[in-house]
Amino acid sequence: xxxxxxxxxxxxxxxxxxxxxxxxxxxxxxxxxxxxxxxxxxxxxxxxxxxxxxxxxxxxxxxxxxxxxxxxxxxxxxxxxxxxxxxxxxxxxxxxxxxxxxxxxxxxxxxxxxxxxxxxxxxxxxxxxxxxxxxxxxxxxxxxxxxxxxxxxxxxxxxxxxxxxxxxxxxxxxxxxxxxxxxxxxxxxxxxxxxxxxxxxxxxxxxxxxxxxxxxxxxxxxxxxxxxxxxxxxxxxxxxx
Numbered sequence: 001x002x003x004x005x006x007x008x009x010x011x012x013x014x015x016x017x018x019x020x021x022x023x024x025x026x027x028x029x030x031x032x033x034x035x036x037x038x039x040x041x042x043x044x045x046x047x048x049x050x051x052x053x054x055x056x057x058x059x060x061x062x063x064x065x066x067x068x069x070x071x072x073x074x075x076x077x078x079x080x081x082x083x084x085x086x087x088x089x090x091x092x093x094x095x096x097x098x099x100x101x102x103x104x105x106x107x108x109x110x111x112x113x114x115x116x117x118x119x120x121x122x123x124x125x126x127x128x129x130x131x132x133x134x135x136x137x138x139x140x141x142x143x144x145x146x147x148x149x150x151x152x153x154x155x156x157x158x159x160x161x162x163x164x165x166x167x168x169x170x171x172x173x174x175x176x177x178x179x180x181x182x183x184x185x186x187x188x189x190x191x192x193x194x195x196x197x198x199x200x201x202x203x204x205x206x207x208x209x210x211x212x213x214x215x216x217x218x219x220x221x222x223x224x225x226x227x228x229x230x231x232x233x234x235x236x237x238x239x240x241x
Contacts, residue, residue, distance in 0.1 A: 006183050007098070007124050007146040008206075010074075011042065015201050015231045018043035018076045018187065019224065020211030022058065029063070033071040039224040044073045045189070045209045048091070050081040053105055054155050061090040068095030076100070076207075078128065078189070080155050085110045092121045100126035100149050103138055115144050126187070130155060135169040139176065145184050147207070148173055152200075153190030162191025167203050174204025197227070201234045 008014070019041050024032045033044060046064060051057040064075065077096035079088070084101045091099055099118045106114065111127070118125040126147035127138055131154060138148065150169050153160035166188075173186050185206040192200055193213035200208050210227055217223040 007185055008183050011185070011207070013232075014185070014206040015234060016042060016207060017224075017227050017231055018045040018207050018209045019214060020045040020047060020189070020209050022047045023212045023215045024220075025215075026059075029067060030070050033067050033073065035221050036224065037071050037073050039221040040228050041224060042074055043076050043207065044071065045076045045078060045211070046096075048077060048079050048081055049155075053082045053102065054080045061087070061094040064091065064096060065094040074098065076187075076209075078149065079105075081105065085114055088114055088117060089121075092118065092123055096123065098124040098126055098147060100128050100147065102128045102130070102155075103141075104130055104133060111141065112144075115141070128155075128189075129169070131163050131166050135172050142173075142176065142180070142182055142184055147185045147187055149187045149189055149209075150205075151190055152188050152192070155190075160191050162193075162196050166190075167199060170200065170203040170205050177204075194226075194230070197230065198234065201231065 019036050036044060047058055048060060049056045049058045074097045075095055076098045077091050078100045082105055084105055088099060101114055115125050124146040126149055127141060127145050128149035128151060129138060130151050150166060152162045152166040170186055170188060186204055187207035187209060188200050188205045189209035192208045192210050197208050214220050214223045
């Protein structure tokens with residue numbers, strides 16, 4: 001997917017879920033991405049962990065490259081890694097459409113270079129913050145990015161309970177976006193389920209990331225359709241959309 005429009009236009013109507021594969025059956029990723037797409041998903045969230053920036057280890061660019069052949073979904077690549085500037089081109093070349101780096105993993109100079117590089121390749125760029133990071137620290141970068149990912153749990157493991165105090169960051173970002181007439185999307189990741197997704201979206205989240213709440217159900221395609229229906233209903237209930 002080339003960056004010939006802004007991300008908001010491409011993903012409209014919003015909100016829309018991004019399905020995280022972290023808690024799926026990793027031995028059957030090809031089948032999973034095909035079933036997820038057939039269930040009506042447009043965004044697949046890929047958590048890249050290096051065992052250093054976060055304590056867990058998942059997969060890397062070669063897996064993304066393999067999956068790219070079997071899915072037309074937008075690949076939302078979340079880099080939870082140290083020194084992402086050293087390998088970011090690998091994730092772009094593998095087929096990542098949205099490349100999200102952690103504010104805490106890079107220097108300010110490196111972050112600006114990453115934003116420039118991702119856009120040079122014609123892809124979308126996002127910035128993510130951990131629960132303990134003050135959202136105001138990223139304000140100066142918001143005109144430059146396409147998406148902000150608010151971690152609503154400590155990154156590194158799926159299936160955690162959402163930290164309610166992180167919801168306030170979504171509200172702050174949404175207010176800042178409206179006041180400054182910016183176009184970046186707001187995403188949230190961690191502990192999002194049938195109960196918490198309503199508050200998340202009503203707070204201003206455009207792209208809630210849902211993983212464990214989907215793949216904990218044996219019939220996960222049915223669960224995806226439920227979340228798709230729910231976000232569609234919330235779109236019409238919420239005046240901001």
